Amino acid sequence: MYTHVTLGSNDLEKARKFYNAVLAVVGVSPAVDDSDGNGHKRLFYKKGDFFLLVSQPINDEVATPGNGYTVGFKCDSEDQVVKFHDTAVANGGTSIEDAPGLRPSGLFLAYVRDTDGHKLCALYEPSN
Template sequence: MFSHVTLGSNDLERARRFYSAVMATLGLTEPFEMKDAIVYGDLTGAKLFIVPPFDGQAATNGNGTHVALLAASRAMVDAFHAAALANGGSDEGAPGLRPHYHANYYGAYVRDPDGNKLQAVCHSRRG
Protein backbone atom coordinates (compact mmCIF):
# COMPACT_ATOMS: atom_id res chain seq x y z
CA MET A 1 0.00 0.00 0.00
CA PHE A 2 2.88 2.41 0.68
CA SER A 3 6.53 2.66 -0.19
CA HIS A 4 7.82 4.41 2.92
CA VAL A 5 7.06 6.65 5.86
CA THR A 6 9.41 9.46 6.88
CA LEU A 7 9.72 10.91 10.39
CA GLY A 8 11.77 13.95 11.28
CA SER A 9 14.48 14.07 13.93
CA ASN A 10 16.51 16.90 15.44
CA ASP A 11 19.22 14.54 16.71
CA LEU A 12 20.03 11.54 14.49
CA GLU A 13 22.43 9.94 16.96
CA ARG A 14 19.80 10.03 19.72
CA ALA A 15 17.23 8.72 17.23
CA ARG A 16 19.59 5.92 16.15
CA ARG A 17 19.97 4.73 19.76
CA PHE A 18 16.20 4.77 20.24
CA TYR A 19 15.25 3.15 16.92
CA SER A 20 18.02 0.52 17.04
CA ALA A 21 16.62 -0.79 20.32
CA VAL A 22 12.94 -0.43 19.43
CA MET A 23 13.08 -1.87 15.92
CA ALA A 24 15.14 -4.85 17.07
CA THR A 25 12.18 -5.94 19.21
CA LEU A 26 10.14 -6.26 16.00
CA GLY A 27 12.91 -8.01 14.07
CA LEU A 28 13.50 -4.98 11.82
CA THR A 29 16.97 -4.00 10.67
CA GLU A 30 18.57 -1.38 8.46
CA PRO A 31 18.62 -2.76 4.88
CA PHE A 32 21.19 -0.14 3.81
CA GLU A 33 22.97 2.91 5.18
CA MET A 34 22.42 6.49 4.08
CA LYS A 35 24.26 9.65 5.02
CA ASP A 36 22.04 11.79 7.27
CA ALA A 37 19.25 9.18 7.45
CA ILE A 38 18.25 6.08 9.35
CA VAL A 39 16.31 3.44 7.41
CA TYR A 40 14.43 0.35 8.62
CA GLY A 41 12.46 -2.19 6.65
CA ASP A 42 12.87 -4.36 3.61
CA LEU A 43 15.25 -3.51 0.78
CA THR A 44 12.51 -3.65 -1.87
CA GLY A 45 9.43 -3.26 0.36
CA ALA A 46 8.04 -0.77 2.85
CA LYS A 47 10.53 1.31 4.80
CA LEU A 48 10.67 3.78 7.68
CA PHE A 49 13.07 6.71 7.25
CA ILE A 50 14.18 8.95 10.13
CA VAL A 51 15.80 12.15 8.83
CA PRO A 52 16.44 15.78 9.63
CA PRO A 53 13.83 17.80 7.69
CA PHE A 54 14.97 18.59 4.16
CA ASP A 55 14.03 22.26 4.53
CA GLY A 56 16.54 22.74 7.37
CA GLN A 57 13.84 23.73 9.85
CA ALA A 58 13.31 21.98 13.20
CA ALA A 59 11.57 18.61 13.12
CA THR A 60 8.11 18.64 14.68
CA ASN A 61 5.56 15.90 15.22
CA GLY A 62 2.05 15.88 13.83
CA ASN A 63 -0.92 15.98 16.17
CA GLY A 64 -3.07 12.97 15.33
CA THR A 65 -0.30 11.33 13.32
CA HIS A 66 1.32 8.04 14.24
CA VAL A 67 3.08 5.13 12.57
CA ALA A 68 1.79 1.66 13.45
CA LEU A 69 4.30 -1.17 13.11
CA LEU A 70 3.20 -4.81 12.86
CA ALA A 71 4.35 -7.19 15.56
CA ALA A 72 4.14 -10.96 15.12
CA SER A 73 3.24 -11.52 18.76
CA ARG A 74 1.93 -9.77 21.84
CA ALA A 75 5.30 -10.41 23.48
CA MET A 76 6.91 -8.33 20.72
CA VAL A 77 4.48 -5.48 21.47
CA ASP A 78 5.48 -5.68 25.15
CA ALA A 79 9.19 -5.69 24.23
CA PHE A 80 8.72 -2.74 21.86
CA HIS A 81 7.08 -0.68 24.60
CA ALA A 82 9.74 -1.57 27.18
CA ALA A 83 12.61 -0.83 24.77
CA ALA A 84 11.08 2.52 23.85
CA LEU A 85 10.80 3.60 27.49
CA ALA A 86 14.32 2.36 28.27
CA ASN A 87 15.80 4.31 25.35
CA GLY A 88 14.41 7.81 25.77
CA GLY A 89 10.84 7.31 24.58
CA SER A 90 7.70 8.13 26.53
CA ASP A 91 4.51 6.19 27.16
CA GLU A 92 1.38 7.04 25.16
CA GLY A 93 -0.56 3.86 25.97
CA ALA A 94 0.67 0.73 27.73
CA PRO A 95 0.50 -2.65 26.00
CA GLY A 96 -2.93 -4.19 26.07
CA LEU A 97 -6.03 -5.24 24.20
CA ARG A 98 -7.99 -2.58 22.35
CA PRO A 99 -11.23 -4.49 21.69
CA HIS A 100 -12.93 -1.38 20.30
CA TYR A 101 -10.85 -2.03 17.14
CA HIS A 102 -11.34 -5.81 17.10
CA ALA A 103 -11.27 -8.68 19.62
CA ASN A 104 -7.58 -9.56 19.14
CA TYR A 105 -6.14 -6.06 18.66
CA TYR A 106 -3.16 -5.82 21.05
CA GLY A 107 -1.14 -2.64 20.87
CA ALA A 108 1.12 -0.18 22.64
CA TYR A 109 1.82 3.49 21.91
CA VAL A 110 5.00 5.49 22.54
CA ARG A 111 6.64 8.73 21.52
CA ASP A 112 10.21 8.73 20.25
CA PRO A 113 12.68 11.30 21.68
CA ASP A 114 11.58 13.83 19.00
CA GLY A 115 7.90 13.41 19.91
CA ASN A 116 6.87 11.24 16.95
CA LYS A 117 4.10 8.83 17.95
CA LEU A 118 4.69 5.14 17.22
CA GLN A 119 2.64 2.05 17.83
CA ALA A 120 3.33 -1.66 17.76
CA VAL A 121 0.28 -3.82 17.08
CA CYS A 122 -0.40 -7.53 16.96
CA HIS A 123 -3.67 -8.67 15.35
CA SER A 124 -3.35 -12.32 16.39
CA ARG A 125 -4.82 -13.81 19.53
CA ARG A 126 -1.69 -15.91 19.95
CA GLY A 127 0.71 -14.56 22.57
Template sequence: MYSHNMVGSNDLAASKAFYDATFQAIGGKPGIQDEKGRLMYLHNGGIFMVTAPIDGEPATVGNGCTIGFAMENPEQAKAWHDAGVAAGGTSIEDPPGIREGGFGQLYLAYLRDPSGNKLCALHRVV
Protein backbone atom coordinates (compact mmCIF):
# COMPACT_ATOMS: atom_id res chain seq x y z
CA MET A 1 0.00 0.00 0.00
CA TYR A 2 2.84 2.41 0.79
CA SER A 3 4.23 4.28 -2.22
CA HIS A 4 6.16 7.27 -0.91
CA ASN A 5 6.16 10.06 1.62
CA MET A 6 6.73 13.76 1.04
CA VAL A 7 7.27 16.58 3.50
CA GLY A 8 7.37 20.31 2.94
CA SER A 9 10.37 22.53 3.58
CA ASN A 10 10.96 26.26 3.70
CA ASP A 11 14.76 25.74 3.45
CA LEU A 12 15.73 22.97 1.03
CA ALA A 13 19.46 23.42 1.69
CA ALA A 14 18.97 22.81 5.43
CA SER A 15 16.66 19.89 4.67
CA LYS A 16 19.19 18.35 2.28
CA ALA A 17 21.98 18.59 4.88
CA PHE A 18 19.70 17.00 7.51
CA TYR A 19 18.28 14.17 5.38
CA ASP A 20 21.60 13.42 3.67
CA ALA A 21 23.12 12.95 7.14
CA THR A 22 20.29 10.82 8.54
CA PHE A 23 19.97 8.56 5.50
CA GLN A 24 23.74 8.14 5.13
CA ALA A 25 23.90 7.15 8.83
CA ILE A 26 21.74 4.12 7.97
CA GLY A 27 23.45 3.17 4.70
CA GLY A 28 21.51 5.37 2.27
CA LYS A 29 22.80 7.79 -0.33
CA PRO A 30 22.55 11.59 -0.52
CA GLY A 31 19.34 12.92 -1.99
CA ILE A 32 19.00 13.77 -5.63
CA GLN A 33 17.21 16.89 -6.80
CA ASP A 34 14.74 16.67 -9.67
CA GLU A 35 13.97 19.34 -12.25
CA LYS A 36 11.32 20.87 -9.96
CA GLY A 37 13.81 21.22 -7.09
CA ARG A 38 12.35 18.36 -5.02
CA LEU A 39 14.76 16.21 -3.02
CA MET A 40 14.39 12.45 -3.48
CA TYR A 41 15.80 9.71 -1.26
CA LEU A 42 15.57 6.11 -2.46
CA HIS A 43 16.37 3.53 0.23
CA ASN A 44 15.29 -0.05 0.97
CA GLY A 45 12.54 0.09 -1.65
CA GLY A 46 10.98 3.29 -0.28
CA ILE A 47 10.89 6.83 -1.62
CA PHE A 48 11.07 9.84 0.67
CA MET A 49 10.74 13.33 -0.82
CA VAL A 50 11.18 16.90 0.41
CA THR A 51 9.77 19.87 -1.44
CA ALA A 52 8.80 23.50 -1.22
CA PRO A 53 4.97 23.57 -1.35
CA ILE A 54 3.73 23.83 -4.92
CA ASP A 55 1.05 26.34 -3.94
CA GLY A 56 3.70 28.92 -2.99
CA GLU A 57 2.53 29.06 0.63
CA PRO A 58 4.91 28.35 3.53
CA ALA A 59 5.51 24.72 4.48
CA THR A 60 3.90 23.70 7.75
CA VAL A 61 4.03 20.46 9.75
CA GLY A 62 1.09 18.16 10.33
CA ASN A 63 0.03 18.25 13.97
CA GLY A 64 -0.11 14.64 15.15
CA CYS A 65 1.77 13.31 12.12
CA THR A 66 4.88 11.16 12.51
CA ILE A 67 6.95 9.56 9.77
CA GLY A 68 8.57 6.31 10.89
CA PHE A 69 11.70 4.76 9.42
CA ALA A 70 12.42 1.05 10.00
CA MET A 71 15.87 0.34 11.46
CA GLU A 72 17.86 -2.90 11.43
CA ASN A 73 18.99 -2.60 15.06
CA PRO A 74 19.16 -0.15 17.98
CA GLU A 75 22.65 0.99 16.98
CA GLN A 76 21.41 2.06 13.56
CA ALA A 77 18.53 3.98 15.13
CA LYS A 78 20.93 5.75 17.49
CA ALA A 79 23.30 6.60 14.61
CA TRP A 80 20.35 8.02 12.64
CA HIS A 81 19.29 10.11 15.64
CA ASP A 82 22.79 11.41 16.36
CA ALA A 83 23.40 12.27 12.70
CA GLY A 84 20.12 14.17 12.60
CA VAL A 85 20.93 16.21 15.70
CA ALA A 86 24.39 17.02 14.30
CA ALA A 87 22.79 18.12 11.01
CA GLY A 88 20.34 20.61 12.51
CA GLY A 89 17.53 18.39 13.78
CA THR A 90 16.07 18.51 17.28
CA SER A 91 15.81 15.51 19.59
CA ILE A 92 12.26 15.22 20.93
CA GLU A 93 10.21 12.91 23.14
CA ASP A 94 12.24 10.72 25.49
CA PRO A 95 15.91 9.99 24.73
CA PRO A 96 16.46 7.13 22.24
CA GLY A 97 15.78 3.79 23.89
CA ILE A 98 13.46 0.83 24.44
CA ARG A 99 9.79 1.45 25.12
CA GLU A 100 7.30 -1.15 26.34
CA GLY A 101 3.78 -1.14 25.02
CA GLY A 102 1.03 -2.99 23.22
CA PHE A 103 3.35 -3.69 20.28
CA GLY A 104 6.02 -5.30 22.46
CA GLN A 105 9.48 -3.85 22.95
CA LEU A 106 10.39 -1.11 20.50
CA TYR A 107 13.63 0.83 20.29
CA LEU A 108 12.55 4.37 19.35
CA ALA A 109 14.38 7.59 18.56
CA TYR A 110 12.50 10.79 17.69
CA LEU A 111 13.61 13.93 15.84
CA ARG A 112 12.14 17.04 14.29
CA ASP A 113 13.77 17.99 11.02
CA PRO A 114 14.83 21.61 10.38
CA SER A 115 11.30 22.37 9.09
CA GLY A 116 9.60 20.85 12.15
CA ASN A 117 8.44 17.52 10.68
CA LYS A 118 8.30 14.75 13.31
CA LEU A 119 10.34 11.65 12.49
CA CYS A 120 10.87 8.34 14.28
CA ALA A 121 13.48 5.63 13.93
CA LEU A 122 11.93 2.30 15.00
CA HIS A 123 13.44 -1.10 15.62
CA ARG A 124 11.25 -3.97 16.84
CA VAL A 125 13.14 -5.81 19.58
CA VAL A 126 12.61 -9.56 19.28
Protein backbone atom coordinates (compact mmCIF):
# COMPACT_ATOMS: atom_id res chain seq x y z
CA MET A 1 0.00 0.00 0.00
CA TYR A 2 2.84 2.45 0.75
CA THR A 3 5.80 3.21 -1.47
CA HIS A 4 7.82 5.61 0.62
CA VAL A 5 8.10 7.95 3.58
CA THR A 6 10.10 11.18 3.46
CA LEU A 7 11.47 12.78 6.62
CA GLY A 8 13.02 16.23 6.68
CA SER A 9 16.43 16.80 8.20
CA ASN A 10 18.43 19.87 9.16
CA ASP A 11 21.69 17.91 9.30
CA LEU A 12 21.96 15.16 6.70
CA GLU A 13 25.35 13.93 7.92
CA LYS A 14 24.03 13.46 11.45
CA ALA A 15 20.93 11.78 9.99
CA ARG A 16 23.11 9.55 7.77
CA LYS A 17 25.10 8.30 10.78
CA PHE A 18 21.88 7.63 12.70
CA TYR A 19 19.90 5.93 9.91
CA ASN A 20 22.81 3.94 8.46
CA ALA A 21 23.35 2.39 11.91
CA VAL A 22 19.70 1.94 12.90
CA LEU A 23 18.43 0.63 9.57
CA ALA A 24 21.31 -1.85 9.33
CA VAL A 25 19.65 -3.59 12.30
CA VAL A 26 16.64 -4.39 10.08
CA GLY A 27 18.69 -5.32 7.01
CA VAL A 28 18.79 -2.03 5.10
CA SER A 29 21.95 -0.99 3.24
CA PRO A 30 23.58 2.41 3.84
CA ALA A 31 22.06 5.47 2.18
CA VAL A 32 22.42 6.28 -1.49
CA ASP A 33 22.93 10.02 -2.03
CA ASP A 34 20.59 11.87 -4.35
CA SER A 35 19.53 15.39 -5.28
CA ASP A 36 16.19 16.75 -6.44
CA GLY A 37 17.67 18.73 -9.33
CA ASN A 38 17.42 22.02 -7.41
CA GLY A 39 20.35 21.20 -5.17
CA HIS A 40 18.39 19.77 -2.24
CA LYS A 41 20.22 16.70 -1.00
CA ARG A 42 18.48 13.48 0.00
CA LEU A 43 19.40 10.12 1.44
CA PHE A 44 17.64 7.08 -0.06
CA TYR A 45 17.17 3.85 1.87
CA LYS A 46 15.49 0.85 0.22
CA LYS A 47 14.15 -2.45 1.49
CA GLY A 48 12.05 -4.53 -0.86
CA ASP A 49 9.56 -2.21 -2.54
CA PHE A 50 9.71 0.41 0.20
CA PHE A 51 11.84 3.58 0.32
CA LEU A 52 12.72 5.85 3.22
CA LEU A 53 14.00 9.25 2.13
CA VAL A 54 15.69 11.68 4.49
CA SER A 55 15.82 15.05 2.82
CA GLN A 56 16.62 18.70 3.15
CA PRO A 57 13.21 20.41 2.94
CA ILE A 58 12.54 21.46 -0.65
CA ASN A 59 10.86 24.69 0.51
CA ASP A 60 14.12 25.76 2.21
CA GLU A 61 12.34 26.02 5.57
CA VAL A 62 13.58 24.34 8.76
CA ALA A 63 12.69 20.64 9.00
CA THR A 64 10.38 19.93 11.94
CA PRO A 65 8.93 16.66 13.23
CA GLY A 66 5.20 16.11 12.80
CA ASN A 67 2.95 15.95 15.83
CA GLY A 68 0.95 12.74 15.99
CA TYR A 69 2.80 10.57 13.51
CA THR A 70 5.15 7.63 13.86
CA VAL A 71 7.17 5.72 11.28
CA GLY A 72 7.19 2.02 12.16
CA PHE A 73 9.85 -0.54 11.26
CA LYS A 74 9.09 -4.26 11.23
CA CYS A 75 11.50 -6.41 13.21
CA ASP A 76 11.99 -10.19 13.16
CA SER A 77 12.42 -10.72 16.92
CA GLU A 78 12.24 -9.11 20.33
CA ASP A 79 16.05 -8.98 20.34
CA GLN A 80 16.00 -7.04 17.07
CA VAL A 81 13.56 -4.50 18.57
CA VAL A 82 15.90 -3.99 21.53
CA LYS A 83 18.93 -3.72 19.22
CA PHE A 84 17.10 -1.16 17.03
CA HIS A 85 16.31 0.89 20.15
CA ASP A 86 19.80 0.64 21.64
CA THR A 87 21.48 1.42 18.29
CA ALA A 88 19.25 4.47 17.86
CA VAL A 89 20.17 5.79 21.31
CA ALA A 90 23.88 5.07 20.75
CA ASN A 91 23.76 7.12 17.52
CA GLY A 92 22.12 10.28 18.80
CA GLY A 93 18.48 9.21 19.11
CA THR A 94 16.35 9.55 22.22
CA SER A 95 14.43 6.75 23.92
CA ILE A 96 10.80 7.75 24.50
CA GLU A 97 7.70 6.31 26.12
CA ASP A 98 8.11 2.96 27.89
CA ALA A 99 11.23 0.82 27.72
CA PRO A 100 11.29 -1.74 24.89
CA GLY A 101 8.89 -4.52 25.74
CA LEU A 102 5.62 -6.34 25.32
CA ARG A 103 2.57 -4.08 25.30
CA PRO A 104 -1.05 -4.95 26.20
CA SER A 105 -1.73 -5.15 22.45
CA GLY A 106 0.49 -8.25 22.32
CA LEU A 107 3.11 -6.39 20.25
CA PHE A 108 6.75 -6.04 21.33
CA LEU A 109 7.62 -2.38 20.74
CA ALA A 110 10.26 0.28 21.25
CA TYR A 111 9.95 3.98 20.52
CA VAL A 112 12.72 6.49 19.80
CA ARG A 113 13.14 9.92 18.28
CA ASP A 114 15.76 10.39 15.58
CA THR A 115 18.30 13.22 15.52
CA ASP A 116 15.70 15.61 14.05
CA GLY A 117 12.95 14.60 16.49
CA HIS A 118 10.96 12.26 14.23
CA LYS A 119 9.19 9.47 16.15
CA LEU A 120 10.16 5.94 15.14
CA CYS A 121 8.81 2.59 16.32
CA ALA A 122 10.48 -0.82 16.15
CA LEU A 123 7.76 -3.49 16.12
CA TYR A 124 7.74 -7.26 16.47
CA GLU A 125 4.53 -9.26 16.45
CA PRO A 126 5.08 -12.52 18.33
CA SER A 127 3.32 -15.49 16.74
CA ASN A 128 0.30 -16.82 18.56
